[in-house]
Amino acid sequence: MKNGSSSKLKTVADRIADKAKPERKRRAEALPSSVTAAAVETTEPAALEAVRIGRRLQTMRRAQGLTLVDLAGKANCSASLVSRVENGRLLPSLSVLHKLVAGLGTSMASFLSGSENESCMLVRASERKEVALDYLGDPHQGVRIEQIIPHSPERTLQGNLITITAGHGSAGDYSHVGEEAGFVMDGFIELTIDKQTHVLGKGDSFCFRSEAPHSFYNPGPGEAVVLWINTPPTF
Numbered sequence: 001m002k003n004g005s006s007s008k009l010k011t012v013a014d015r016i017a018d019k020a021k022p023e024r025k026r027r028a029e030a031l032p033s034s035v036t037a038a039a040v041e042t043t044e045p046a047a048l049e050a051v052r053i054g055r056r057l058q059t060m061r062r063a064q065g066l067t068l069v070d071l072a073g074k075a076n077c078s079a080s081l082v083s084r085v086e087n088g089r090l091l092p093s094l095s096v097l098h099k100l101v102a103g104l105g106t107s108m109a110s111f112l113s114g115s116e117n118e119s120c121m122l123v124r125a126s127e128r129k130e131v132a133l134d135y136l137g138d139p140h141q142g143v144r145i146e147q148i149i150p151h152s153p154e155r156t157l158q159g160n161l162i163t164i165t166a167g168h169g170s171a172g173d174y175s176h177v178g179e180e181a182g183f184v185m186d187g188f189i190e191l192t193i194d195k196q197t198h199v200l201g202k203g204d205s206f207c208f209r210s211e212a213p214h215s216f217y218n219p220g221p222g223e224a225v226v227l228w229i230n231t232p233p234t235f
Contacts (some may be wrong), residue, residue: 049132051088053097056111058086060104074103094133094143095172095215098235102176109151109158109233123150128161142168151233158233164189164224169217176234181207187224190217210234 061071068086072079076099084090085100092100101111112129130146142165149159164187173192183205191198194212199219208214210230218224228235 047088050085050091053092053131054086054088057082057100057104060106060111061086064104066104071100071103075099091133093171094145095170095174097131097133098174098176107158107176107233108145108160108235109147109149112145112147112151123148143170148227149233156232158230158235160228160235162226162228164216164218164226166218166220166222166224170215173213173215175213176210176230178210178230178232178234179207180210180228180230180235181205182226182228185225185227187222188219189224189226190219192216 061068066074068079068082072082075082075096077096081090081096082100085092085096097111098108101108112131128146128148130144132144133142144163146161146163147159148161149155149157151158166187169190184200184202186202188199188201191200191206191214193208193214198206200206216226
């Protein structure tokens with residue numbers, strides 16, 4: 001990209017990010033004091049997704065013979081939070097769910113796929129496995145993760161299509177082993193890697209070591225779509 005075009009994109013992106021700050025603050029202040037940015041009490045639209053996630057998490061924990069306290073210690077959170085998630089009363093953010101899944105010694109790819117080990121090479125759009133997080137009470141807002149590479153123990157690649165509504169994101173840092181790369185297909189995102197924030201727009205790409213604490217946020221004004229690849233599949 002030419003320097004002039006690059007500067008123009010940065011100026012536009014910065015202006016959008018600045019415009020979104022009051023909205024981000026308004027959303028945070030609108031939440032009850034008992035709710036943290038990491039996880040939000042479920043409302044009716046989010047209930048089915050929360051129950052599905054909770055049941056899967058509880059099944060995996062019990063299969064490993066872990067108590068709520070055991071998993072909480074591994075995920076660096078409270079046992080009450082784990083309990084609320086498992087009971088479908090709390091819909092976790094991406095960062096919280098990632099920590100819980102990592103505490104069980106597995107990955108988001110495995111969590112999404114359940115017990116299946118898929119060897120197929122093609123995935124139809126209507127057959128993609130997905131999970132929706134961070135609703136804030138609205139089924140059309142939050143973070144949606146769609147699995148584009150079927151999970152298999154033999155695979156060294158993990159790929160997801162991540163759709164982020166304006167004002168939403170990972171709600172915290174997370175890290176894991178490996179490398180990752182991504183391509184912004186639409187919208188803008190603020191990608192923070194090791195405490196350094198970068199604004200990326202449509203057509204921009206990125207890559208970094210997954211061990212670095214990282215997070216993402218969509219400053220708006222519209223929806224953001226990112227093709228996100230990890231290797232090995234530790235996300």
